[in-house]
Amino acid sequence: MAARKYEQRLRAERSEATRRRILDALEQRLREAPTQPISIEEVAHRAGVARTTIYLVFGSRAGLFDALATELWNRAGLPGLTEAVAHPDAREHLRGGLRAGIQIYAALRDVAVALFSMSALDPESVGGAIARLEERRWGGMQHLARRLGEQDLLRPDVTVEEAADVLWMLASFASFDALYTGRGMSTDEVARVLVTTAERTLCR
Amino acid sequence: MAARKYEQRLRAERSEATRRRILDALEQRLREAPTQPISIEEVAHRAGVARTTIYLVFGSRAGLFDALATELWNRAGLPGLTEAVAHPDAREHLRGGLRAGIQIYAALRDVAVALFSMSALDPESVGGAIARLEERRWGGMQHLARRLGEQDLLRPDVTVEEAADVLWMLASFASFDALYTGRGMSTDEVARVLVTTAERTLCR
DNA sequence: AGTTTGAAATACAGCTTGTCAAGTGAAAAT
């Protein structure tokens, strides 16, 4: 998106700035009033931009939300998560991965609620961004389950596939939010509950 | 709703029939195309009714969805669930309650996705029906946790409050659907995973 | 100086929701 090649610095910078202002406006609006329908007009107004500019830059309403989802994830997600995944001990991988994921979910909570719900109602409405992220997450859970199996950390009555399924459920945004928003827990408390649940269910 | 007192049988019956036709049309439409925006016009057309009639009967779009949610729940929920709750053994209460809940979720899956997502985006848009159901569910989880504690079935390091929190998360529609739709499991498999997770995490 | 181009302005068609006024026809009351 907006991936035109420029020799022209200033124009490229201004263009990028406009793009960011729009995404920031959308994010801010989602945080301020997550439970209210959003019009592109409103986002444009907040960004100090014409409505048509948003269509020009992002192609469509769905493209805008898609861009926000992917941008936020990259901004909030990569550092902690990749560090956790790299840990040689699979059990620490499990713990650190869950904690890192929860940090991301908490940082993006209001925005994530909107994006996940929109995607559930109609995956197209967020341009498939959530579906792509969830597919990556599923890959991550399979990887983690495999490593737990390789290091002989799984209970004898739990297969690698079953472990992946349980991790998939527990590491979902919905599980996080059931405890974080639904029960008013802190991120540390949520992490404790989810890690405990995962370990008691899956590990020896 | 539609609570006018009639001496007139026939008119009351026809009125009820209209109401049901509208709700059936909405439910059918949600099952056929869960991921497509729904217009009241469309529901009215399917029900063979004027659009204004829907506003007349249900007051608003939100009132319509509210009515559908409460009606479906009562239709699908009460028998199995109340039976499970009545079991003298709290452990069987846990198992039967989860199984019964899962049966409900599965029967209403497509409709439930829409209703829960709509409620997450804007609780008002379904007239608060989902919020009320979830509050009752929370009461049920607290009750179950208390019974597990009373019958000394909880692990010594698990408090009644913590048990209620975990049950709240595991018995949510989101947890069910992560496995049912997300992983393509059957209801029996979902029940096995959820019951196992709950018991290993909470019970001695 | 002349050209590119990111963005604005304006207008449009088509779809929503919600409300309102007036009308119809069949069941109920007398």
Added chain:
DNA sequence: ATTTTCACTTGACAAGCTGTATTTCAAACT
């Protein structure tokens, strides 16, 4: 048998939204 009642219809309306197309502008580049 006639009148009343009422569930429902019809048609119209204001207001808001999305998406697109056309034209214009001014800053940035060559």
